[in-house]
Amino acid sequence: MVPIIEVKNLIKSYNKSQANAVDGISFTVGQGEFFALLGPNGAGKTTAISILTTTLSKTSGEVLISGLDLDRDATKIRRNLGIIFQNPSVDDNLTAEENVRFHAILYGLYPFRPTYGLMPQEYKNKIHDLAQLLSIDKELFNPIKSFSGGMKRKLEIIRSLMHDPTIIFLDEPTSGLDPISRANLWSYLRDVRENQHTTVFLTTHYLEEAEEADRLCIINAGKIVALGTPLEIKGKLLNTQVVLSSPNISDLTHELTQKKVEFTLEHDEVVLHPDKDNVAPLIQSLTTKLTKLDIHNPSLDDAYLQIIGSQVKNEGV
Amino acid sequence: MTHEINAILAIALRDFTKLLRDRPRLVISFIFPILFIGALGGSLQAGFGEAVGYNMITFIFTGVLAQNLFQSTASGVISLIEDRENDFSQEIFVSPISRYSIIFGKILGETLVSLVLGVGIIAFGFIIGIPITASLLITMIPAGIIACLFGGAFGVIVLANLGSQRTANQVFPLIMFPQFILAGVFSPIKELPMFLDVLSRISPMRYAVDLMRGVYYAGAPEYDLVVLSPVLYNLAVIAVMFIVFLFIGTTIFVRNERNR
Numbered sequence A: 001m002v003p004i005i006e007v008k009n010l011i012k013s014y015n016k017s018q019a020n021a022v023d024g025i026s027f028t029v030g031q032g033e034f035f036a037l038l039g040p041n042g043a044g045k046t047t048a049i050s051i052l053t054t055t056l057s058k059t060s061g062e063v064l065i066s067g068l069d070l071d072r073d074a075t076k077i078r079r080n081l082g083i084i085f086q087n088p089s090v091d092d093n094l095t096a097e098e099n100v101r102f103h104a105i106l107y108g109l110y111p112f113r114p115t116y117g118l119m120p121q122e123y124k125n126k127i128h129d130l131a132q133l134l135s136i137d138k139e140l141f142n143p144i145k146s147f148s149g150g151m152k153r154k155l156e157i158i159r160s161l162m163h164d165p166t167i168i169f170l171d172e173p174t175s176g177l178d179p180i181s182r183a184n185l186w187s188y189l190r191d192v193r194e195n196q197h198t199t200v201f202l203t204t205h206y207l208e209e210a211e212e213a214d215r216l217c218i219i220n221a222g223k224i225v226a227l228g229t230p231l232e233i234k235g236k237l238l239n240t241q242v243v244l245s246s247p248n249i250s251d252l253t254h255e256l257t258q259k260k261v262e263f264t265l266e267h268d269e270v271v272l273h274p275d276k277d278n279v280a281p282l283i284q285s286l287t288t289k290l291t292k293l294d295i296h297n298p299s300l301d302d303a304y305l306q307i308i309g310s311q312v313k314n315e316g317v
Numbered sequence B: 001m002t003h004e005i006n007a008i009l010a011i012a013l014r015d016f017t018k019l020l021r022d023r024p025r026l027v028i029s030f031i032f033p034i035l036f037i038g039a040l041g042g043s044l045q046a047g048f049g050e051a052v053g054y055n056m057i058t059f060i061f062t063g064v065l066a067q068n069l070f071q072s073t074a075s076g077v078i079s080l081i082e083d084r085e086n087d088f089s090q091e092i093f094v095s096p097i098s099r100y101s102i103i104f105g106k107i108l109g110e111t112l113v114s115l116v117l118g119v120g121i122i123a124f125g126f127i128i129g130i131p132i133t134a135s136l137l138i139t140m141i142p143a144g145i146i147a148c149l150f151g152g153a154f155g156v157i158v159l160a161n162l163g164s165q166r167t168a169n170q171v172f173p174l175i176m177f178p179q180f181i182l183a184g185v186f187s188p189i190k191e192l193p194m195f196l197d198v199l200s201r202i203s204p205m206r207y208a209v210d211l212m213r214g215v216y217y218a219g220a221p222e223y224d225l226v227v228l229s230p231v232l233y234n235l236a237v238i239a240v241m242f243i244v245f246l247f248i249g250t251t252i253f254v255r256n257e258r259n260r
Helices: A045-052 A074-079 A096-106 A121-133 A149-161 A179-196 A230-237 A249-258 A276-285 A300-314 B002-021 B023-052 B056-077 B080-085 B088-093 B099-127 B134-160 B165-182 B194-201 B204-216 B231-258
Strands: A003-012 A022-030 A034-038 A060-065 A081-084 A167-171 A199-203 A215-220 A223-228 A241-245 A263-266 A269-272 A292-296
Touching (some): A003 A045, A003 A199, A022 A045, A045 A060, A074 A081, A081 A149, A096 A121, A096 A149, A121 A149, A149 A179, A215 A230, A223 A230, A241 A276, A249 A263, A249 A269, B056 B099, B056 B134, B056 B165, B056 B204, B080 B088, B080 B165, B088 B099, B099 B231, B165 B194
Parallel strands (some): A034 A199, A167 A199
Antiparallel strands (some): A003 A022, A003 A060, A241 A292
């Protein structure tokens, strides 16, 4: 896959902070890829995304976007980025349409016109299509002051997609959105990716959203702690959990001990964590009568908790 | 280039639209000029008008007009801090336009806002009988626009060195109020002790006020009593300060935005 974002040994140290907010991270994102950056609060996600979107300077390292250097070609890079910030960045003094028009003119999509009526038909069609998609078409000409947090989010999404960016950065974009709007957004982003081969770079707290990503990067305390596809991350870090129960639990534990299988006893149930490939042979080889067999495949939540949990333990927090 | 001009106009229109929707701000912004010209000018004219040899109401009218245009634009440009605190500046700063266009757009928008205030002050001047002919008005308009643009550049250099809206609210009056005195907005400053004269000469507002008076009193018998320096001299000082403020201010502001 052709890399569209290349990050090499990126470091960011804030002026009044001793620890690095981003501490030597390196990764690449391919063109058209859906890449998710995960991590707890304060992990460095927003710092990383702010650097990649040119709003924050890096301390050291190298960042190339579409082959362009972030320091030398920031204006060219900005032209191809769509950004949805973590905090709302709309102007409460303007109407929804005025906010979008302001953005469209700043990105050079249309010449300056002081009113909506004077804007080209193409602009009017596009804004109405996008507004309809996110169900704010009726409020398009209302002042933003009257909008809820979710509606402001929808407006930002419309705005960021107006200039058909090649990369969309989404910094926790669906917080504050109702489930239907959230589903609509992801469905629309899927279409955009398929039709325009747009790269999506996401930070989120919703693990089910990250599970849809092509690749995940989990960061904690500014460092990368896991990088790969969701399947790889789950597979590498977690074994399957098997829960067994038997009318004669002491026979079962004796047999497992003889087979040198590690287990724990929880509420008269035996819990094992065998390798994925060993589950079936182990169960088949047991001679003790079983009354319960529960096989739990790890979810991304489990993987995330294990990775971040072990990090916290190692740091002695 | 066309793209940059479009962006400047869009940023300017945003500020102008904000003013038109903020009626309390419109009303409040007229209160002080009216008070200064009507009440202060009236009382000074009654007390010292004959002694100074010219009409103090007209003197204060020309001073307050330039001071308000300068100060209103400077104050408006500083609202970029408010944008930063509301996270709206992110939207502007990630757009593919020059950082200078952002600042120019802001100055232009706030100039339009200040000119609305200027029209109101001139209308009040007409009402209270300040002599303003049509030809005088035509020469005062460019002087007013220059005062606004200059105030905008001054706002940029102040903005570049302020961290938050709270700091701006505390610092801005401290750097503006002394200039009212040092620029001679309300009182003549032809004769000043040396240390005050030095401070006056480094006060940017002095040149905006004196330019307005130079234009207004051109050819009038009071010219030599009121005006400090020739119009061309004021224009030259304003041009130099404008370029220095804008260049240094924008550079520092943009660097501070990214180097946190």
